[in-house]
Each structure stands twice: as C-alpha cells, then as structure tokens.
Amino acid sequence: MTDTDQPATGRRDRKKAQTRAALTAAALRLVAERGLEQVTVEEISEAADVSSRTFFNYFTCKDEALTDDPALDGNAVVARLAAAPAQVPALQAVRLALAESIDSIQADRELWRLRLTVIAQNPALLPRLVAGNSATEQAMVAVVATRLGVGPDHGHPPLVVAVAGAAFRTAMLRWATGDDARPLHDFVDEAFAAIAGGLADPPSPS
Incomplete structure (x- = not known):
C-alpha cells in the first residue's frame, strides 16, 4: 500500500x-x-x-x-487476555483484557445508558447478548486454562471467567443507571477488588 x-x-x-x-x-x-x-x-x-x-x-x-458494539469485540478481548503477562493472576489478567473495552464504553456513556434501557424494556434482545457472550467466554476459559497449565475440564478457569463477567456486568449497570458520576473503570475495579478480597460483607451502616 x-x-x-x-x-x-x-x-x-x-x-x-x-x-x-x-x-x-x-x-x-x-x-x-x-x-x-x-x-x-x-x-x-x-x-x-x-x-x-x-x-x-x-x-x-x-x-x-441494537446489541452489537465494537467495544464488545470478543476476539480483541480474548487476544488481550492471551497477551497479559504470565505472572499476573488470572482474574487480574481478565481485568487487563477488558481495559480497552471499558475505555470505549466510557466514551459512549449516553449511548450505553440508552442501550441498557432498551434491553431492559425488550427482554427478547437478551438471547442475542447471551449467545455472543457465551462464545467469548468459552474462548476466554480456554486461554485461562492455558495460562494456568490446567486441563479443559478443570473447574477454576470457567469460574474465573464467569465471576469476572458477573462483576463486569454489575459494574456496567451501576455505572449506566445510577447517579454516581465516577468513570466506569472505578466501578469495575471496585467489583474486581471485592472478588479478589473474598467478597467479604461490607460494614454495617452506622
């Protein structure tokens, strides 16, 4: 060229x-x-x-x-996960793999708020989201298994990916629907830190 x-x-x-x-x-x-x-x-x-x-x-x-977005490109996330430093724990490697997607989503906050509202109002859209996420999660499980040196039937890789996905989705919903003006990566980091810390109960309100 x-x-x-x-x-x-x-x-x-x-x-x-x-x-x-x-x-x-x-x-x-x-x-x-x-x-x-x-x-x-x-x-x-x-x-x-x-x-x-x-x-x-x-x-x-x-x-x-309505549902597809370049920020959710599963191939890119899987590639970044595979490229994460070997010494990084699996859960943190997933967080690193999501970094670029988080930045892209943050840049389009109003669009994502609208998208999540539309999906909440039209549950028929959920199967498309689940199908796309399922393929990506299976690929991520394979990468995590390789990183950890365990077989494809080991229980730890799918647990890491499932928990990370739940943390990411929870963080996105809090970010998109609440009044808190913090950026998305703050919510994601908070969720991942809670998991890494054993998901201890928060202190009781005084």
Whole structure:
C-alpha cells in the first residue's frame, strides 16, 4: 500500500465507523421511543440518512444493530487476555483484557445508558447478548486454562471467567443507571477488588 492509499483507507474506515454508529444510535432511539416491534429496518435507515441496503452492509437484522458494539469485540478481548503477562493472576489478567473495552464504553456513556434501557424494556434482545457472550467466554476459559497449565475440564478457569463477567456486568449497570458520576473503570475495579478480597460483607451502616 502506498502513502497515498493509506489516508484514503483511513478515511473509508472512519466513514464506515460513523455510518455504523449512526445506524446504532438511530435504532436505539427509535426503539426506546416506540418499542421493538414498532420499528423497521427501513425506518432506522431513513433516520440515519442511509439506504436499507447500506444497513445490511453493517448488520444482519434490527436486533443486531441494537446489541452489537465494537467495544464488545470478543476476539480483541480474548487476544488481550492471551497477551497479559504470565505472572499476573488470572482474574487480574481478565481485568487487563477488558481495559480497552471499558475505555470505549466510557466514551459512549449516553449511548450505553440508552442501550441498557432498551434491553431492559425488550427482554427478547437478551438471547442475542447471551449467545455472543457465551462464545467469548468459552474462548476466554480456554486461554485461562492455558495460562494456568490446567486441563479443559478443570473447574477454576470457567469460574474465573464467569465471576469476572458477573462483576463486569454489575459494574456496567451501576455505572449506566445510577447517579454516581465516577468513570466506569472505578466501578469495575471496585467489583474486581471485592472478588479478589473474598467478597467479604461490607460494614454495617452506622
């Protein structure tokens, strides 16, 4: 690729990212206003000022536009987990692997607040989220098992991944739905520290 080609490629990538983001924002806004069954792909495309054909260049269906996000790229998370320093404990390695996703989600807080509201209002979207997370979690379990030098049937790797996932989801919900203005990584660190500390009960209110 020549130097002239590289800026053009960069512009195309930015344009594609902008179009995808516009479609996602339009889908979430319309579904939040009208409900999942009352919004069509054509209406989402029109709101994003693109054609329905363009919509299907980015998403296979309406539900995917609502739930999928580059910040949740499971392949990237798994790759970062595999690249974490070998001396880092497994739970902390998962936290390190999530760092870039956390930063991306933080940058789009209002979009994520809207997404979580839409999902809460439309439970039919949950299977898509669970299916995507399941594939990523299975890959993460394999990486953790390799890091620890244990077999695929060992109970510790899936427990680490499951607990880390629960901590991350709990932190996201607290961050997105509460009045606390702290950044997402504060909530995630707090949740992971509680787990690492044995999940002791908090002090009783005085």
